[in-house]
Amino acid sequence: DAKTTQPNSMESNEEEPVHLPCNHSTISGTDYIHWYRQLPSQGPEYVIHGLTSNVNNRMASLAIAEDRKSSTLILHRATLRDAAVYYCILRDVYAGGTSYGKLTFGQGTILTVHP
């Protein structure tokens, strides 16, 4: 599995934008970039995913570098509820065999949001 690198922790103030970086220099052409987050005492939840173009949804935006070796998850206005561990995950769109449906989580970034 291609590896991702994220900062261990980041801090933000409530109602300010947050940019969470992820490096994936060994990404392959068929790897999608996924972001999940895990709130305290809960299972992970899907945030967003993309392949090449920037993506937006109701939760966040995903900015993907032109060479796809890095990406940034953008929370436009952080709230206290956004305090969580954020995971950047690469997933091969053609994943099959023993990798079928597998998500490979790293350590993630612990986001702290201050009131």
Next chain:
Amino acid sequence: DAGVTQSPTHLIKTRGQHVTLRCSPISGHKSVSWYQQVLGQGPQFIFQYYEKEERGRGNFPDRFSARQFPNYSSELNVNALLLGDSALYLCASSPVTYYNEQFFGPGTRLTVL
């Protein structure tokens, strides 16, 4: 709509015992995956089942096994428990043909003494 449900919420076992964890996927989801999350680390993939067949397996010993039932619910079994098996066990379900988003349950916290 109900999300992924798991039972029990918490469980305490002693070394050498056997444990069975249960998962009910979201209605209409036919794929179920299991993950182990040790404190302070990200979840690690254990198994994926689709249509009652194993479709993926992570790097876990044979003490770990699972199965999926006709109603798509699933069980994870762990034999000969070790202290290192203490973790949060997460179940995730996915729609039939759309694997880009997995829906996770709240997990079962297993403590092995």
